[in-house]
Amino acid sequence: MSSADAAAAIPAPTRRRPVIAIILFALLALLPVAVSLGLPPHWLTLLTRAMIFAIAALSLDLILGVGGLVSFGHAAFVGIGAYATGIMITEGQTETLLILPVVVLLCALFGAVTGAVSLRTRGVTFIMITLAFGQMVYFLAQALSAYGGDDGLTLYERSTLLGFEPFKNRTGFYYVVLGVLIACYGLISVIVASRFGRALRAARENATRVAVTGFRVKGIQLLAYVISGMIAGLSGFLLANHTDFVSPAFMSWPRSGELIFMVVLGGVGSLHGAIIGAIAFLLTEDVLSGLTEHWKVIFGPMIVLFVLFTHGGLVGLLRKLGLGRHD
Amino acid sequence: MTEPVLVLAGLQKTFGALKVTDGVSLSVAPGELHALIGPNGAGKTTLVHQISGMLRPDTGSISFRGRDITALPPEKRARAGLARTFQITSTIPSLSVLENVALGVQARAAHPLALFRNAAHDESLNGPARAAIEAVGLADRAHVLAGSLSHGEKRALEIAMALTLEPAAILLDEPLAGVGREEGERLIALLRSLKGRYAMLLVEHDMEAVFALADTVSVLVYGRVIASGNPATVRADPAVREAYLGEEG
Numbered sequence: 001m002s003s004a005d006a007a008a009a010i011p012a013p014t015r016r017r018p019v020i021a022i023i024l025f026a027l028l029a030l031l032p033v034a035v036s037l038g039l040p041p042h043w044l045t046l047l048t049r050a051m052i053f054a055i056a057a058l059s060l061d062l063i064l065g066v067g068g069l070v071s072f073g074h075a076a077f078v079g080i081g082a083y084a085t086g087i088m089i090t091e092g093q094t095e096t097l098l099i100l101p102v103v104v105l106l107c108a109l110f111g112a113v114t115g116a117v118s119l120r121t122r123g124v125t126f127i128m129i130t131l132a133f134g135q136m137v138y139f140l141a142q143a144l145s146a147y148g149g150d151d152g153l154t155l156y157e158r159s160t161l162l163g164f165e166p167f168k169n170r171t172g173f174y175y176v177v178l179g180v181l182i183a184c185y186g187l188i189s190v191i192v193a194s195r196f197g198r199a200l201r202a203a204r205e206n207a208t209r210v211a212v213t214g215f216r217v218k219g220i221q222l223l224a225y226v227i228s229g230m231i232a233g234l235s236g237f238l239l240a241n242h243t244d245f246v247s248p249a250f251m252s253w254p255r256s257g258e259l260i261f262m263v264v265l266g267g268v269g270s271l272h273g274a275i276i277g278a279i280a281f282l283l284t285e286d287v288l289s290g291l292t293e294h295w296k297v298i299f300g301p302m303i304v305l306f307v308l309f310t311h312g313g314l315v316g317l318l319r320k321l322g323l324g325r326h327d
Numbered sequence: 328m329t330e331p332v333l334v335l336a337g338l339q340k341t342f343g344a345l346k347v348t349d350g351v352s353l354s355v356a357p358g359e360l361h362a363l364i365g366p367n368g369a370g371k372t373t374l375v376h377q378i379s380g381m382l383r384p385d386t387g388s389i390s391f392r393g394r395d396i397t398a399l400p401p402e403k404r405a406r407a408g409l410a411r412t413f414q415i416t417s418t419i420p421s422l423s424v425l426e427n428v429a430l431g432v433q434a435r436a437a438h439p440l441a442l443f444r445n446a447a448h449d450e451s452l453n454g455p456a457r458a459a460i461e462a463v464g465l466a467d468r469a470h471v472l473a474g475s476l477s478h479g480e481k482r483a484l485e486i487a488m489a490l491t492l493e494p495a496a497i498l499l500d501e502p503l504a505g506v507g508r509e510e511g512e513r514l515i516a517l518l519r520s521l522k523g524r525y526a527m528l529l530v531e532h533d534m535e536a537v538f539a540l541a542d543t544v545s546v547l548v549y550g551r552v553i554a555s556g557n558p559a560t561v562r563a564d565p566a567v568r569e570a571y572l573g574e575e576g
Contacts, residue, residue, distance in 0.1 A: 010457045010469040013425065013447050193447060195433050196440040202419040202430055209417045212379055214405035214434035214492065223440075 020318065021185060021272040028178055032171050044174050046286055047279070051177045052238045054278035055184050057262040058271060059231035062188050064260065065269030066197065067224045068204030072127045073114070073134025074259050077107050077229040079251025081236020083141060086153045086246035096161040103233045110137075111229030115222045134256055141248040152247025159241050167241045177238055181275070184231055188271060191227065200224050261303060267315030276314050330393065331356045332496045332526040333409075338377060338387035340370075340550075347373045348384065349550035355496060355526045360518075362529045362537045365547035366570060371530045372414055374547070375500045378528070379411045380404045392495055405434065410489035411498035414530075416481040420474030424465055424484055427473050428456040431491030459487040463517055479510025483517060496526040503533045515540065538562065546570065 028047065035044050056078050063069045081103045088099050114133040121129055147153045158167040167173045191197050199220050203210045207217045240246050249255065258281065266277025284302070288295035310317050331354035340348035347370040355361045365371055376382040378389055380401035388397045396404055419427050429452040433439050436452065446452060460469055463483040468476065473484060482502050489497050502518070503511050515536050521527070522540065531537050537544060538558045545555040546567050554564045561567055 010425065010460065010466055012453070013423070013470060015448070190443050190445075193445050194442050195436075195438065195444060195446045195449075195452075196442045198422070198426065198430060198433070198446045199440060202422060202427075205419050205421060206417055208381070208401075208413075209419060209488075210430070211401045212381075212405050212411055212417075213431050213488065214402050215439065216400075216402050220440065 018189065018272065020315070021275075024272060024275060025178070025182055025185075028181075029175075032174060035171075041170070044170050046282065048170075048174045048177050048242060049239075050279045050282040051174075051181045051275075052235050052242060053259070053262065053282060054275040055177075055181055055235035055238070056232045057259055057266070057274040057278040058181075058184055058188060059228045059235070060259050061263050061269065061271055061274040062191070062231075063221075063224050063228045064263055065271075065274070066192055066204065067200050067221055069119075069221060069225065070127050070260070071118075071130040071225070071228075072253065072256050072260070073130035073132070073137075074228075074232055075251040075253070075255035076114075076134040076137040077110065077232035078236040078239060078255070078259075079137055079141060079246075079248070080106050080110055081233030082240040082246040082250050083144075083147070083153075083236075084233075085159065085237045085240040086155055087147055089155050089157050089159065089240075090147065090153060094157050094160045096159045096166075099159055100234070100237060103237050104230045107229045107233030108226050111226040112222070115225035115229075119218050119221050119225070131253055131256070134251060134253055138248050138251045138253070141251065148247070150248065152245055152249070155240065155244045155246070158244070159237070173242065177242075180234065180238065184234070185271060185275065188231070192271070196220065196223070265303075265306065265313050267313030270313075270315045273313050273315040280314060329357055332392060333378070333528065334390045335374075335378070336388050336390070338374070338384045338389070340373060340377060340382065340384050346550050348377065351387070351547070351550070351552055353545050353552060353555060355528055357495075357526050358523045359542045360522050360527045360529060360540055361543045361545065362531060362541035363545050363547055364531065364534070364537055369547040370550040371547055372500055375411065375498050375528070375530055378498055379409065405492055408492060408495040409498070410492040410494035410496070412482070412485040412489055412500055412502055414500040414504060416478065416485055418473040418476075418481055418484055418488070421472060423470050423472055424460060424476070424487075425453060425456055425469045427484055428459050428487045428491055429453055431459075431488045432456050435491070435493060455491060456487075459490045462490060462520075463487040464513065477510065479506045479514060482506060482510075482514055486517065486521075490521075494525060496528065497521075499527060499529045499531075501530055501532060503531060503536055511536070 031047055032044060035041055060071065060074045063071055084103045084106050085099050088102065093099065118126055118129045142150050166176050199210060199215050203217045203220060211217050262277040262281045263274045265280055266275065267273030284299065288298050333355040336352050338348050338351040351374060363371055373382065377384045380399055388395055390396065391407060391409055396407065432452045432455045433446065460466055463486050465480060465483055465487065468480060473481065476484060502514060506514060518540055529541065541558055543556065544558050544561040545552050546561060548570045553570065554561050554567050
C-alpha cells in the first residue's frame with residue numbers, strides 16, 4: 001500500500017484553539033479598565049497576587065497534570081526565587097536582568113539535584129520525598145539569620161529593569177505579571193504539544209510502554225521537573241517584589257499543598273485550569289477572610305465538597321455547562 | 328546459514344526458591360517465527376521480560392544482532408531494534424491511535440525529544456505512523472483514542488507501535504490472549520503478513536495459531552526448554568504430549 005493511499009484514508013488530526021485561555025487573558029487585560037471605571041483598586045492588587053500564584057500553579061501543572069508527578073514540595077521553588085530576589089535586593093542589587101538569571105539557575109540546580117533523587121521513587125514515596133526536600137529549604141530559610149531568619153525579610157526596594165521601574169506602579173506591575181503569565185502559558189503549551197511533551201504525557205499513563213519504545217523515562221521526567229521549577233522560581237521573583245517581603249512561610253508544606261489544590265480546583269492537566277484554579281482560590285480566600293476571622297472553617301469543607309462533586313475541576317464544570325473545548 | 332538475530336545462552340532467573348528460568352538457550356534467525364509454548368506458570372512472560380530488559384537474568388547472556396545486550400536497559404534495547412508487545416495490552420489510552428504509533432516513529436527520529444516543535448501535526452512523524460497503521464488494518468480508527476479500542480484492535484495497535492521501531496526482532500507476548508474468534512483470525516493474518524520480514528519470538532497459548540504460523544517451536548515447562556524443533560517434530564514429542572496432557576493440542 002502506498003503512503004498516498006494511507007494519507008487519503010487517514011485525515012490529518014484536527015487543530016484545537018485555546019478558546020478558554022484567550023477569553024481568560026482578555027478579561028484579565030480589561031480589569032485595570034474596570035478599576036479606572038470605579039471597581040475598587042484592591043482588585044488590582046488581589047489579581048496581581050492571584051496571577052503570580054497562577055504562574056506557580058501553571059508550572060506545577062506541567063509535572064503534576066501533564067507528567068503525573070505529584071510534587072508536594074513545589075513551594076520550595078517559589079521560595080528559592082523569592083529569597084534569591086530578596087537577598088540580592090537587600091545587598092543592593094535590584095537589576096532584574098541580573099536577578100532573574102540567578103533565580104532561574106538556582107531553581108534549575110535545585111530541581112536537577114532533588115529531582116534526580118526524588119524520581120528514583122514513585123507514588124507516595126515521591127510525594128514524601130519532594131515534601132522532605134521542600135521542608136529542608138524551609139528550615140534553611142529559617143536559619144538564615146542574616147536575612148531575617150524566622151521573621152522574614154522586609155524589602156525596601158523593588159527590582160528595576162535597565163533603569164526603569166516596572167514594578168513601581170500598580171497598574172504597570174499588573175500588566176507585567178499578566179505578560180509573564182501569558183508567556184509562561186504559551187511556553188508550557190508549546191512544550192506540552194512538542195515531541196518532548198508527548199513523551200511526557202505518554203509516560204504519565206504508561207511508563208513501561210514509553211521505555212520499551214526507546215525513551216529514557218526518568219530523563220524526560222527530570223527535564224520536566226527542572227523546567228517546572230525554573231518557572232516557579234520566576235513566580236517567586238514576582239512575589240517578592242509584590243509583597244515587599246519574603247519569609248520562610250513562602251515555602252512551607254501547606255503552601256505546596258495550596259498549589260496542588262489550585263491545580264486540582266481548576267482541572268488537572270489543562271493548563272488554563274491551573275490559572276482559573278489559582279484565581280478562584282485567592283478570590284475565595286479573600287472574600288471569606290473578609291467575612292470572618294475563622295474563614296478556614298468554611299474554606300476547608302468547601303474544598304472537600306468541591307473535590308467530591310466536581311470531577312475535572314472548574315474546567316470540567318465549564319465543559320459540563322457546554323463551554324468546553326471548541327475545535 | 329545466516330547468523331541468528333537473537334541468541335539466549337544459559338539464562339537463569341530465580342524468584343526466592345523458585346527457578347522461573349532454568350538454563351534457557353535458544354536462538355531466532357532473521358525472518359524466522361519462533362514460537363514459545365508451555366503451560367501456565369512455565370515462565371514464558373518472565374523470559375520475555377528478560378529479553379526486553381525489564382528483568383535482569385541471574386546468569387546467562389542475551390545477544391542481539393551480534394552484540395551482548397544482557398546489561399542494557401529496555402530503552403536501549405528498543406533503540407537497537409528489539410520491539411515487544413505485552414500479554415496485558417500496553418498502549419497510551421488517552422492518546423489517539425495515530426499519536427501512539429507516532430510516538431514510536433518519534434523514538435527513532437533525529438530529535439526524539441525536541442522541546443518546542445509541535446508533534447501532532449508533524450508529517451515526518453505522522454507519515455510513517457500512517458503507513459504502520461495501514462499495515463495493521465487500523466486506518467479507519469486512526470483518530471480514536473487508544474483507550475476506546477476493542478481488545479483485538481489494541482493488540483493490532485501494539486504491533487503497529489512495534490513496527491515503527493524498524494525492529495530486527497519482535498517479541499510477541501500472547502498477542503491472541505483474550506481476543507475473540509473473528510479478531511483473532513484477523514491478527515493471525517496480520518502476523519502471517521509480517522512473517523519473513525521480521526524475526527519474531529511468539530509466546531502463545533493458541534496451539535492452532537502456533538502450529539499454523541511457526542517455523543520453530545520451543546516448549547517451556549517449569550522454566551526449562553524440554554523440546555525444540557520444527558512444529559511436526561515437537562507435536563509428536565512424548566515429553567510435550569505429557570506436559571500438555573489435558574490441555575489443548
